[in-house]
Amino acid sequence: MLAALGHPQRLRIIARLAEGRVHVSELARRMGISRPLLYMHLERMEKAGLVTGDLELSPDGKAMKYFQLVPFDVRLSVDTVLDALRADEVAQRDEAARMDQGSRNDDREGPDDMQEPRS
Amino acid sequence: MLAALGHPQRLRIIARLAEGRVHVSELARRMGISRPLLYMHLERMEKAGLVTGDLELSPDGKAMKYFQLVPFDVRLSVDTVLDALRADEVAQRDEAARMDQGSRNDDREGPDDMQEPRS
DNA sequence: GTCACCTGTCAGTGTTGACTAACAGGGTGC
């Protein structure tokens, strides 16, 4: 999420979306950037949970993808960063364990040299 | 600042520095990354005001650069993003005006160095 | 039919970022 916010263009997208939901082409026109570029940014932001997109049909039958802002309010401090890191560590360990479980019955790849350098 | 935080490696640096001040070589060793790479990250973070570095002489006379964390506590929401954007807009406008002034008065630049935008 | 909208995706390009190996220099201690 921080990576998604760490780009001026994307912050400006947030500012535009704060005024209300817009469809992609209109937003690209207002911001003066190309549509594919806007797509990339929106995709990133959607993955980060900052925006959501809905494909709707306008009254005259045209398909339009409307994006809108997902309100967020996060406290960003040393402690929250530490907590997030710990949570991520646990999540990765769980995922690794799940992968290990899967590969035990399925396909034996890496022998044992992929040991995580923990300290 | 968000760009500086938007990288996992740098978040891990924060975690390490949260345990206390360390000098560069030691930190690089603990994290298992090369020293120049660590330099780059630290430089970025120092520019963002997240860490500070002090070159000190250890008791045995060796020069060592100790880095330490600058505690931060920021609220990150749609409104704060909007405020930051507005502030940045104003700052850029001022800078543009100053540049214009400078070019008008020949080479009138320099006495006031990098004004930091964040408080 | 053509025009004017829209969506989605592709192959490209230039730039920035992340990263490594290797350098030069300075101290202490032997």
Next chain:
DNA sequence: GCACCCTGTTAGTCAACACTGACAGGTGAC
């Protein structure tokens, strides 16, 4: 002298990102 710490900077590689132009497809209005 050499070995072992540290700092700071360079050149260079490699992958990811930011971005553009052009494509294919859809719809309704003229």
